[in-house]
Amino acid sequence: MTTRRSFLAGAGLLAAAGTVNRAALAALPEPVIQTSAATAAPLTPPNGRPYDPVVTLNGWTAPWRMRNGVKEFHLVAEPVEREIAPGMVARLWGYNGQSPGPTIEVVEGDRVRIFVTNRLPEHTTIHWHGQRLPNGMDGVGGLNQPQIPPGKTFVYEFIARRPGTFMYHPHADEMVQMAMGMMGFWVTHPREAHPHIARVDRDFCFLLNAYDIEPGSYVPKINTMLDFNLWTWNSRAFPGIDSLNVRKGDRVRVRIGNLTMTNHPIHIHGHEFEVTGTDGGPTRPESRWPEVTTDVAVGQMRQIEFIADEEGDWAMHCHKSHHTMNAMGHDVPTMIGVDHRGLVEGIQKLVPDYMLMGERGMADMGEMEMPLPDNTLPMMTGQGPFGAVEMGGMFTVLKVRREQKRGDYRDPGWFRHPKGTVAYEWTGAALPEPARGDAAGASSMPRTAGGPPVEMAVRKPTGHQGH
Numbered sequence: 366m367t368t369r370r371s372f373l374a375g376a377g378l379l380a381a382a383g384t385v386n387r388a389a390l391a392a393l394p395e396p397v398i399q400t401s402a403a404t405a406a407p408l409t410p411p412n413g414r415p416y417d418p419v420v421t422l423n424g425w426t427a428p429w430r431m432r433n434g435v436k437e438f439h440l441v442a443e444p445v446e447r448e449i450a451p452g453m454v455a456r457l458w459g460y461n462g463q464s465p466g467p468t469i470e471v472v473e474g475d476r477v478r479i480f481v482t483n484r485l486p487e488h489t490t491i492h493w494h495g496q497r498l499p500n501g502m503d504g505v506g507g508l509n510q511p512q513i514p515p516g517k518t519f520v521y522e523f524i525a526r527r528p529g530t531f532m533y534h535p536h537a538d539e540m541v542q543m544a545m546g547m548m549g550f551w552v553t554h555p556r557e558a559h560p561h562i563a564r565v566d567r568d569f570c571f572l573l574n575a576y577d578i579e580p581g582s583y584v585p586k587i588n589t590m591l592d593f594n595l596w597t598w599n600s601r602a603f604p605g606i607d608s609l610n611v612r613k614g615d616r617v618r619v620r621i622g623n624l625t626m627t628n629h630p631i632h633i634h635g636h637e638f639e640v641t642g643t644d645g646g647p648t649r650p651e652s653r654w655p656e657v658t659t660d661v662a663v664g665q666m667r668q669i670e671f672i673a674d675e676e677g678d679w680a681m682h683c684h685k686s687h688h689t690m691n692a693m694g695h696d697v698p699t700m701i702g703v704d705h706r707g708l709v710e711g712i713q714k715l716v717p718d719y720m721l722m723g724e725r726g727m728a729d730m731g732e733m734e735m736p737l738p739d740n741t742l743p744m745m746t747g748q749g750p751f752g753a754v755e756m757g758g759m760f761t762v763l764k765v766r767r768e769q770k771r772g773d774y775r776d777p778g779w780f781r782h783p784k785g786t787v788a789y790e791w792t793g794a795a796l797p798e799p800a801r802g803d804a805a806g807a808s809s810m811p812r813t814a815g816g817p818p819v820e821m822a823v824r825k826p827t828g829h830q831g832h
């Protein structure tokens with residue numbers, strides 16, 4: 366983590382010239398700027414009430430300054446560079462050097478003061494999604510407060526009244542500012558043992574977001590409503606999303622918020638979980654049931670919990686298959702089963718790089734070295750111990766290990782499967798050839814005796830007869 370001391374350089378010069386009230390200068394906490402997209406270690410609270418801190422996937426928690434019993438944070442809304450995955454950087458808007466901004470962690474009952482400095486080229490606000498707070502602190506520009514003009518700093522102050530899972534984002538020029546990546550996570554920990562909030566061994570959080578960035582370019586298209594091409598968790602796409610590394614037997618919580626324009630059914634392999642909370646608060650235990658997929662709708666947050674009792678490398682992903690792909694996946698025709706022998710060779714005489722995609726499915730694309738424009742991710746990518754992992758986008762791995770130490774979040778590497786526990790090739794007697802071909806509709810629909818062969822009449826659409 367780097368602290369950009371130069372941020373206040375302007376004010377520092379003024380101070381040196383003796384023209385600034387030192388008390389006023391001291392009143393603004395120095396913003397902490399993050400330049401890396403790595404997952405930071407959990408931030409153990411240095412003061413205030415104790416709590417078990419969260420881990421933000423490919424993110425970090427904002428440090429605070431305790432001042433007369435108030436937790437003071439400083440968020441700087443500014444243009445940032447975010448590595449979406451190795452090989453691609455996006456020019457986004459965010460907070461304190463990254464998109465999303467830092468996670469804010471406080472304790473139920475804390476008085477919180479957040480300084481928000483606007484370094485964007487247009488005005489902004491911050492809305493504290495899900496919080497109980499005075500109406501004038503809710504951050505809807507024009508409705509509850511004047512917009513924060515570029516260059517100005519506003520102060521939000523309220524008591525974190527309700528423990529739970531929240532997020533923050535602008536409520537000013539929302540379509541643009543959220544399409545550009547302005548958002549962050551907020552966790553309010555319970556102040557004491559809570560009947561509906563378990564203590565957990567690992568507590569992860571991330572936001573679902575999406576971008577439309579043309580291959581080879583850097584800035585998202587901000588008018589896109591549906592046709593996004595980068596489906597991300599905390600502005601990272603697989604294989605750029607870190608794995609969730611846990612110890613066998615851990616009680617694991619994952620908090621997820623959705624700031625995209627569509628729903629995401631989040632699926633975990635090898636375990637069942639329960640939804641233990643939403644942005645409305647902890648769910649009552651009698652309302653919970655086991656799931657392996659939970660849908661997180663637009664503007665919703667879900668907090669899921671499970672015991673990680675199966676060792677291995679377990680996929681964790683959005684179950685919409687288009688959301689586990691990166692850019693350029695949309696305009697490809699379906700070519701499965703189309704016979705185009707000779708065609709590619711013919712075209713390659715004219716266009717040496719030409720290749721036809723998808724003749725036998727699209728799995729080849731995971732391994733193919735295709736010429737790509739600069740600053741673009743392959744459609745699906747990532748290497749596993751058995752070869753290419755044909756995924757991109759909203760995909761990562763839950764790594765459950767017996768030998769992972771308590772509090773150790775480091776990646777343990779690939780799982781070493783015990784002998785005889787991996788799917789294997791059958792090498793016994795071959796099966797007979799399947800009987801097919803002479804029955805209409807294939808073997809599951811044998812043709813009944815008698816009757817004429819089936820014929821299909823195809824009629825051209827009206828208006829296109831052409832003669």
Ligand SMILES: [Cu+2]
Binds near residue numbers: 628683685
């Ligand atoms: Cu999805």
